[in-house]
Amino acid sequence: MTQYFNEMYEGGEVRLPYAQLDDWMRNMPAELRQMKQAEAEALFRRIGITFAVYGEGGDPDRLIPFDMFPRVFSALEWSKLERGVKQRARALNAFLADVYGRGEIVRAGRIPAKLVYQNDAYEKEVVGILPPKGVYSHIVGVDLVRTGPEDFFVLEDNCRTPSGVSYMLENREIMMRMFPQLFRDNRIEPVDVYPDLLRRTLASVAPTKCNGEPTIVILTPGHFNSAYYEHSFLADLMGVELVEGQDLFVEGEYVYMRTTEGPRRVDVIYRRLDDAYIDPLCFRPDSMLGVPGLMDVYRSGGVAICSAPGAGVADDKAVYTFVPEMIRFYLGEEPILNNVPTWQCAKTDDCKYVLENLKDLVVKEVHGSGGYGMLVGPKCTATEIAEFALRIKAKPHNYIAQPTLALSTTPTFVEQGIAPRHVDLRPYCLVGERIELVPGGLTRVALTEGSLVVNSSQGGGVKDTWVLAG
């Protein structure tokens, strides 16, 4: 029987960060709770925040369940997480600058050349092009799970355009509206500075050709995109224009935005569009979403694109296993946050171990996403495991394996009252001239009893995430 770490209770005692919430929970009558839950749902509907987190697909208009029971970190716990996440963000950016520059880490034999240079996400179009301030990934979303009081593991890094931050902001907004007293009784670090920090981060990477206050825009694929709500939400909060490809055009050395007062030069583009679609002249010629000629402007220093084209090579599942190595290589430090131990089926010894222990492991495809082509050993029958073993043997290089992690739980409101449910965490690290991490993030919770899958497509919900002031 696996023991799960409960973030609120330890041996029958309430852990310190949750002390105030214990009273709050005990003193809340069932009717009030139901009333508040209904109120929360009404608020979310009114705001219209109904998109699928992390592009998982599914009904775009479905409301993701919001759980009112906050997830809490002490100042001390957070300071370790903060140092760990920032360390990772620095190393990932150093890696990107290196592999599009001299490639020292490859020459030093610390990461296989093939993994980098033959990676689908590696863009030869930006080799030798240094983005403003040398930053490639301006918003790094690090997915974390906890297995014990001191034990955090990074599941994956998201260096391109991690979504979900609007949930972090809305969850807090709604909690403050519904339970103002809670925010008087607890000293909770604010997260509403995020849009301002994001704007300052983007402004700090304006190209040197920009003079004066930089003009920033958010480039969205349009309102059919599942995260469109977030794009417009962030544009509103930052006070910048939300544009689609057709609103921008290239002339001479610069990119301009069409406005009612005539063309206006754009200095920084926060794009929520994949590399393949941003410029039909450079990438996919059939893309109608991008801006023809944008990549030439970018490469000749006329505009900043965030995240920089090519940043995706740092957050691939196989590259992930080398992030601790990046931290040692570029920063000369030991990783503060652990990677999940990963077996590479491409290696003979690893593959042997994986095949012998399939019933205890999670096996993933190297380039898979959204939980497809995945084996969760403990949940599978002997036949399913035997079938999967054949697939691994046929294409070992296509698979990696990890242990099933004992994800921590936090109290969650359920039908029967309050019960522990498993959670993960995604903080959003901002990288510009400075590296900033807002104290908080998005906590996802698996609402089904015993489930370790927090994805909203499989019954996951979200929670407000508190960091207590020290």
Next chain:
Amino acid sequence: MLLTVDHVTTYRYSQPVRGVVQTHRLQPTAFDGQTVLDWQITVTDGIKGGHFRDGAGDHVQAWTIQGPVSEITVTVQGRVQTTDLVGVLRGHRERTPPQCYLQSTHATDADMALADLAASANAGAGDLAAAHRLSALIADTIAYTPGATHAATTAAEALALGQGVCQDQTHALLAIARRAGIPARYISGYLHATEDGTLHEAAHAWAELHLPDLGWVGFDPANRCCPDDRYIRLGSGLDAMDAAPIKGIARGPGTEQLDVHLAVQQSGQ
């Protein structure tokens, strides 16, 4: 050899377009085999955009043309001093790791026939002899036949036809070289055609294969040789589209008609 280039490309639109964006790889880069003496590019009504050298060392120059416009002329005039290096690209400043050129594209994907062809060359060693075998194999299996293929023909289709032009032969060579584990790239450039007609296509294309010790080496299956002092090298890429000297997008519903005049001549000092 001192070569002069006179290259005029005219785009005519059936109805005026609102604007055009172009990106050019139209300027030869310097290496031990070629020195650019003078080189001029003009675009009618064009606004010069950004310029940079990409990771492969190519000069990339952006242009925009404001509409309404119904005709655009791109004129290239220049002189280049060339030296025969038997195909070896010596002294070329570039950054892109050769491994990047193992990546396949739609035009260069190896189907079963191309894979079999690659296997038959026994090119595992990836040395100079293997590269020559691969290039000869393409010259033997795809006959130079103008008009049999079109701009979007893939390497697999050209091999099935057994016919093609330099673009098709180059795509096929890239496909089998990459299949054999040799990094390979598409080169676009000019060729000084000889009077006796044994060399053709002034707007030319060939392949470069990356070999241990030698680095990048050019192979021209169309002429069964390695590029020498009759060749001017413009730019490189994963395939013809990636290496195109002129790429452009016009905004507007009109159809485009292309007219090219090109002369590459040897000048008497």
